[in-house]
Amino acid sequence: MWTLLSSSSDFVGESLIRFGESTGLAGFFSAMGWGNIVMIGIAFFLLYLAIRHKFEPLLLLTIAFGMLLTNLPGANLYHTELFAGGHVHWDIFVAKAGLLDYLYLGVKLGIYPCLIFLGVGAMTDFGPLIANPKSFLLGAAAQIGIFVTFLGAYAIGFSPEQSGSIGIIGGADGPTAIYLTSMLAPELLGPIAVAAYSYMALVPVIQPPIMRLLTNKHERAIRMRTLRPVSKTERILFPIIISVVIALLLPSAMPLVGCLMLGNLMKECGVVDRLSKTVQNELMNIVVIFLGLTVGATATAEAFLNFRTLGILVLGVIAFCLGTAGGVLLAKFMNLFSKEENKINPLIGSAGVSAVPMAARVSQIEGQRENPGNYLLMHAMGPNVAGVVGSAVAAGILLSFLG
Template identity: 70%
Template sequence: MFDVFVNTISDLWTTSGLAAMQWQNWLMIGISFVLIYLAIVRGFEPLLLLPIAFGMFLTNLPMTEMFHMDFFVNKEIDFGQVMKNGGLLDFLYLGVKLGIYPSLIFLGIGAMTDFGPLIANPKSFLLGAAAQLGIFVTFVGAVMLGFSPEFAAAIGIIGGADGPTAIYVAKSLAPTILGSIAVAAYSYMALVPLIQPPIMRVLTTKKERAVVMKQLRPVSKTEKIIFPIAVTLVVSLIVPSAAPLLGMLMLGNLMKESGVVDRLVKTAQNELMNIVTIFLGVTVGATATADYFLTFQTIKIIILGLIAFGIGTAGGVLFGKLMYIVTKGQVNPLIGSAGVSAVPMAARVSQRVGAESNPTNFLLMHAMGPNVAGVIGSAVAAGVLLAIFA
């Protein structure tokens, strides 16, 4: 009887997660707790950082069999393995791997975005394009550091400060480092108010920062309806790989501006966006397993991501300075920093830094033009990279 009891206890122990726990699991769980703290206590992008952190927590609990990274490391999905041996997070992760979740996130973003400032000032497109400089400079730097072109492209896209776009590129080109890229992208998006201002102040003079720009012209409803259709047509014909993200972005915006599908707009903005955010965050976090996350490569990705974001900000500001010179002081260079697609946070940072030099200055609406242009620019950049390397 005693032997039976001992054997039962032994079996319970050997089949428990505690027996399989290694230091790597404890460390990854500790990292997930830090991210949970940052999301809840510090408020760093909590809508996505919290589910990402909890997904990281779940995937590093041994013997739960909820997620198997090995099923997804190749460009082709092993559907047979997923159907036969897949866990809950394996099935949910199909939405990431197939590009469904990022595209639906863009649908919601489009339904919440006003392209009016961009339409009123088309030159903002140039600032949004200039802010993508960090993507391509970092791509070159990552290749020089020994990363494959596919990995370098996935790392560089962090410079666009657009989480869904970074995930969309990484799931195709570098699935094994998706967790590292997602954590870096959303961390830097949350730190926009800390990272951007020093770069903006170094690259501009007080006189430039104090420039008051002319009020934007009113934009008609007809223009706002034609804009998403025209942009989808032009960009999709030139860069077909950008169509899934850009098409969903513009569909959401067209629904909003049409004024005839309010129920669909509210669903895209709220219920659909919230559901997809949960699924996207948890499954992306699940890719951050100890085997793939606890490497020197992750440290390099985080550093390169910061460089990409910094160069992107600098690229936008420097192009803003060029426009300041060409227009003889009519453009405030600070709005160029909003060319990264962290909407609307980057535009608010432009407003705040500008108000430091001129408290009566109101740059927010002027900065929203480059800001929404950056969303389009990052999607186009992603399409270009996928067209070349996917």
């Protein structure tokens, strides 16, 4: 009898010890480093920005929560060793993978960003761009920040692949930045995603001082002629023609551009409304959740807390500022060869970065600050949506050279 009670007592004691060792509290004291504590603090700060100040909340909230999950001890949701060296180690994947490891495959294989572009295309109106094709030039000029920053990052010691991933922050397009980084420099995915979405949220703060610095009162008050109506035929042909042209000239950009144009064709053709609404709503929302969680999961203490991350943040804001300046300066240059009635308000050039529609709204606000009767929103949407295509093309160029 005593032997049985003693055995039961030993069994219960050992079970309690094993249970205690398996809890997060045990992991907190044994495996928790200062880096994990700092990263959890950063996650809380990003959650605060997303919830309290609404800084890109749809993605920043999920990124921050993924960051929190991956830095909590013992959760075993994400394992960096499964993706070491930029490759998926399938030989140990099934044995060690956690939930976020499986979801991260959608990032690693370039699936989530393309699906988001499908939804973006279905929500985008290319009418202002079709009505004023010169907007393509402004959208292209705003990508200068990408390539200048690429050269700058390479000059200070980043590898060519890392430099390309840092430069793409200047396009102010989160899915494009994630797509390119997952292909070229996955070890930088966390810092680059946080930088890209943070700067997108800060468009109303970053852009206005640059716009005012590079323009005078007369230029900011320029009133532009009303855009011509765009026919349904033009709207249907546009995504088809762009897809064919990009496929022939830059096939590496087609995963993003092709999905963008397919989504837009669904919207404009008018015969697949159910599919169009699905990619705009249900599909887009599901992918945003998976993308944010898994990108946040890559923000481990080892990947995030170093001087390299600080360099990425600094170079990212430089890229963004240069992109803004590039669009404004090209608009000013184009005005040198335009008649008075055809002059472009340089403020719309700043919308060439791909922060849709926030950058276009900033152009509108700054224009009305000088001339309350000035309505630039639709004019600014032309360069704005051109910037979406431009950033995807820039990513394709970098991928073709560096991939």
